Amino acid sequence: MERNLILKGNLCYSQDSKNLIMAKNSFLICENGKSVGIFQKIPEKYQNFIIKDYGDCLIIPGCTDLHLHAPQFAFRGFGMDLELLDWLENITFPEEAKYADLEYADRAYQMFAENIKKSATTRAVIFGTIHIKSTICLMDYMEKTGLKTYIGKVNMDQNAPEFLCEKNAGDSLRATKEWLEQVQNRYENVKPILTPRFIPSCSDKLLLELGNMEKQMKIPVQSHLSENPDEISWVHELHPDTDCYAEAYDKYGLLGNHEKTIMAHCIYSENKELELLKRDSVWIAHCPQSNVNLASGIAPVRTYLENKMNIGLGTDIAGGFSESILRTMGDAIQMSKIRWRLVDQTQAPLKLEEVFFMGTKGGGSFFGKTGSFEKGHEMDAVILDDTDLPYPHSISLRQRLERMIYLSDDRHIKAKYVKGKQIF
Numbered sequence: 001m002e003r004n005l006i007l008k009g010n011l012c013y014s015q016d017s018k019n020l021i022m023a024k025n026s027f028l029i030c031e032n033g034k035s036v037g038i039f040q041k042i043p044e045k046y047q048n049f050i051i052k053d054y055g056d057c058l059i060i061p062g063c064t065d066l067h068l069h070a071p072q073f074a075f076r077g078f079g080m081d082l083e084l085l086d087w088l089e090n091i092t093f094p095e096e097a098k099y100a101d102l103e104y105a106d107r108a109y110q111m112f113a114e115n116i117k118k119s120a121t122t123r124a125v126i127f128g129t130i131h132i133k134s135t136i137c138l139m140d141y142m143e144k145t146g147l148k149t150y151i152g153k154v155n156m157d158q159n160a161p162e163f164l165c166e167k168n169a170g171d172s173l174r175a176t177k178e179w180l181e182q183v184q185n186r187y188e189n190v191k192p193i194l195t196p197r198f199i200p201s202c203s204d205k206l207l208l209e210l211g212n213m214e215k216q217m218k219i220p221v222q223s224h225l226s227e228n229p230d231e232i233s234w235v236h237e238l239h240p241d242t243d244c245y246a247e248a249y250d251k252y253g254l255l256g257n258h259e260k261t262i263m264a265h266c267i268y269s270e271n272k273e274l275e276l277l278k279r280d281s282v283w284i285a286h287c288p289q290s291n292v293n294l295a296s297g298i299a300p301v302r303t304y305l306e307n308k309m310n311i312g313l314g315t316d317i318a319g320g321f322s323e324s325i326l327r328t329m330g331d332a333i334q335m336s337k338i339r340w341r342l343v344d345q346t347q348a349p350l351k352l353e354e355v356f357f358m359g360t361k362g363g364g365s366f367f368g369k370t371g372s373f374e375k376g377h378e379m380d381a382v383i384l385d386d387t388d389l390p391y392p393h394s395i396s397l398r399q400r401l402e403r404m405i406y407l408s409d410d411r412h413i414k415a416k417y418v419k420g421k422q423i424f
C-alpha cells in the first residue's frame with residue numbers, strides 16, 4: 001500500500017514545547033499514513049514495507065503555516081516600508097481587486113501553489129479574496145499539490161474601497177453560501193473555512209450571520225486579532241460596548257465558541273482578551289516576520305506558551321515576504337530577543353525547542369494529530385539535505401537543525417511526504 005513505508009535517516013521532532021527528540025540513523029515506520037513510531041531495528045511485522053533511505057539527511061515533521069494570504073503571494077516584498085493600515089489601503093486592496101479577473105487569478109494561484117508545494121510546509125490555513133471563482137481556482141490548484149489546507153473566501157462589506165467591497169451583508173452571505181455549496185465535499189485535501197477579514201471590514205449583520213453559519217454548518221473560522229494599535233482603537237470605536245477586540249468576535253459567536261478558530265497576530269492580547277482566547281482554545285497564529293515588516297509589534301509568545309494556549313506560526317504572506325516556516329522559526333527567536341531586551345525583561349527569549357514545536361506540532365494540532373513523529377500522528381515529513389553547507393568540525397544533530405532553520409531554502413528540501421504520501 002502506498003501509505004505503508006519506512007523512512008530512514010536522522011529524525012528530529014517535538015514531544016512538546018520543551019522537548020525535542022533526536023533519533024540518529026533511525027527508522028520511522030508509517031502505516032496507513034500514520035506513524036507507528038521510531039525504531040533502531042525494523043520489527044518483523046514491518047519487514048515488507050518499502051524503505052526510503054535518506055542516508056545522513058535530517059528528517060523533520062512537515063511544517064504548518066497557520067496564516068497566509070494566497071492572493072498576496074504575487075506582491076511579496078512590496079510596501080515593506082509601510083505600516084498595516086497604509087499597506088492595506090495602498091498595496092493590498094488594489095492587488096487583491098485583480099482577482100475579480102479569473103485569468104489573472106489562474107496565473108497567480110498556479111505560481112503560488114507551485115511555490116508552496118516546494119517549501120517545508122505540508123499544512124496551511126489560507127485566505128483567498130472576496131471572489132468566488134478565483135477562490136475555487138485557488139482551491140483546485142492547492143488540491144493538486146497534495147498539501148492539506150483550509151482555504152477561505154474572504155468576507156468584507158464595509159470600510160474598504162468600492163473595488164474590493166461586497167455591497168452589503170446580504171450579498172456577502174449569499175456569495176459565501178454559493179461558494180460553500182460548490183466546494184464542500186469537492187476535495188480530498190482542501191476544506192473551507194469562514195474568513196471575515198477583520199472586524200473593521202465586516203458589518204454587524206455580516207458578523208452575526210457568519211456566527212450563525214459557523215454554528216449551523218460546523219465550519220471553522222479564521223481572522224485577524226489585535227495586530228496594530230490604530231486597528232485596535234478603530235475596533236473600539238466601531239464596537240464601544242466591548243472591553244477588548246476579541247469581544248467584538250465573541251459577541252457574534254466567532255471566537256471558537258463552537259468550531260475551531262484561528263486568530264492571527266494577537267500582539268496586544270492581555271487580561272480579558274487572553275482569558276477569552278484561553279476559554280475557547282483559539283489557535284494563535286504568531287507571524288513574527290509580518291509583525292516587524294508592518295511595524296505591528298511583538299507578541300507575548302512566552303506568556304501564551306506558559307498558559308498552554310494553542311499556538312503555531314504563520315508567514316502571513318505578504319505581510320511576511322518569506323513563505324518558509326523554517327525561517328519563521330528563526331524570526332520568532334529574533335523578535336522574542338528584542339522583546340526581552342526592550343520591552344519585558346521578565347519574559348525570556350524563545351528557545352529553539354519552542355519555535356520548532358510551534359512550527360510543527362503546535363500549529364499542526366489545528367489539523368488533528370500531526371506535526372510530530374510520535375505514534376498515531378499523521379506522517380508528514382520533510383527531508384533536509386544540508387551537504388552543501390560544510391563545516392570544518394563535527395556538529396550535533398541539534399546544531400544541524402538549527403542551521404537549517406537559519407540557512408536553508410527550498411533547494412535543501414530533497415523530498416516531502418503528506419500523510420504518508422510522497423509529494424515530491
Ligand code: GUN
Binds near residue numbers: 084088092198290319
Ligand atoms: N488585517 C486585515 N487584513 C489584513 C491583511 O491582509 N494582512 C494583515 N497582516 N493584516 C490584515
Ligand code: FE
Binds near residue numbers: 067068264319
Ligand atoms: Fe494576515
